[in-house]
Amino acid sequence: MQIYAATNAAMGPAAGRPRAAASKGGESLLLTESARSLGGAPSLFEALSQGERATVLKHGRRKVFYRGQTLFNQGTKHDGIYLIETGRIRVFYTAPSGREITLAYWHPGNFVGGPEVFGAGVHQWSGVATSNSSVVQLPGKELRSLVVEVPNLAIGLIEGLTFKGKCYSALAQMLGTRSITERLAHLLLHLTELYGVDDPEGILIGAAFTHADLAHMVGATRQWVTISLKRLQEKGIVASRKSQIIVRRPDLLQGMKGLGD
Incomplete structure (x- = not known):
C-alpha cells in the first residue's frame, strides 16, 4: 500500500x-520529537546573492537523477556535495544485516553529501532520488576554493551542517527513547x-x-x-x-x- x-x-x-x-523549498522530513523545535532547514541558495549564485553554479555540474537512482553509496569516497534544485532525496544508513534506517528526506534548497563536504573520507550513508530530481554537484576541490571566494557560501554550509547535526541528534534521541x-x-x-x-x-x-x-x-x-x-x-x-x-x-x-x- x-x-x-x-x-x-x-x-x-x-x-x-x-x-x-x-514540499516547500528548504523543508525536510525526518523523525523528530518536535519539528518546530528544529526550525526550518536553511536553504543554501537563499544565502547567496544572484551574482554569488551564478559563480557557484558555474563551478557545478548539473545532473538529473530519475526516481530510484543513486547519488552516492555508503562506503564510497566523498566527492563534494549535491545542491537540490528540484525533487526529493532520501538519505539512509544500511546496517551490516542489510536493514535500513532513513535519516531524512531533503527537498529543494538543501544539500546532501556531507558531512565531509570537501571530499575527504568515505560516505557514512547513501543518497537516492525518491522522485525525479535535478541537482548541482559541487566537487570537493572546487567547493574548497569557492568558500574562500564566496564567504556567504561558507556560512550557508556551516548553517546547513549545523541543522543536519541537530536533525540526526533528534533522530537518535527518538530511536533511543x-x-x-x-x-x-x-x-x-x-x-x-x-x-x-x-x-x-x-x-x-x-x-x-x-x-x-x-x-x-x-x-x-x-x-x-x-x-x-x-x-x-x-x-x-x-x-x-x-x-x-x-x-x-x-x-x-x-x-x-x-x-x-
Missing part, C-alpha cells in the same frame, strides 16, 4: 484545500503538518510513501507498519481509501505519543 501523492490542483476542488504548502508505536504516531502527525490536505473525512496525507518507506523512518518492519495502520483504522484514528491514508483523529495520535508498544 502507498500513501497517495497528490497536489490540490491534481485532486480538484472537491477533494479539499492544502493545509500548508507541501521512544517506542515504535510512539514513533509511528509522531511520523503520521509530522506528515499531516508537511503534506496535509483538508478532506471531508479528516486530513489527507498528500505525499507518496510506501509502508516500507514508513518502516524505514520509524525503525520497524514493513509488516509491523501494515498491521499497525490496520489497527489504527479499526479504531477510527486513520482511514484508508484505495491508496490514500487519511488521519481522522489527530488528537488520538497525539495521545499515542506517550504510549509504549
Whole structure:
C-alpha cells in the first residue's frame, strides 16, 4: 500500500484545500520529537546573492537523477556535495544485516553529501532520488576554493551542517527513547503538518510513501507498519481509501505519543 501523492490542483476542488504548502523549498522530513523545535532547514541558495549564485553554479555540474537512482553509496569516497534544485532525496544508513534506517528526506534548497563536504573520507550513508530530481554537484576541490571566494557560501554550509547535526541528534534521541508505536504516531502527525490536505473525512496525507518507506523512518518492519495502520483504522484514528491514508483523529495520535508498544 502507498500513501497517495497528490497536489490540490491534481485532486480538484472537491477533494479539499492544502493545509500548508507541501514540499516547500528548504523543508525536510525526518523523525523528530518536535519539528518546530528544529526550525526550518536553511536553504543554501537563499544565502547567496544572484551574482554569488551564478559563480557557484558555474563551478557545478548539473545532473538529473530519475526516481530510484543513486547519488552516492555508503562506503564510497566523498566527492563534494549535491545542491537540490528540484525533487526529493532520501538519505539512509544500511546496517551490516542489510536493514535500513532513513535519516531524512531533503527537498529543494538543501544539500546532501556531507558531512565531509570537501571530499575527504568515505560516505557514512547513501543518497537516492525518491522522485525525479535535478541537482548541482559541487566537487570537493572546487567547493574548497569557492568558500574562500564566496564567504556567504561558507556560512550557508556551516548553517546547513549545523541543522543536519541537530536533525540526526533528534533522530537518535527518538530511536533511543521512544517506542515504535510512539514513533509511528509522531511520523503520521509530522506528515499531516508537511503534506496535509483538508478532506471531508479528516486530513489527507498528500505525499507518496510506501509502508516500507514508513518502516524505514520509524525503525520497524514493513509488516509491523501494515498491521499497525490496520489497527489504527479499526479504531477510527486513520482511514484508508484505495491508496490514500487519511488521519481522522489527530488528537488520538497525539495521545499515542506517550504510549509504549
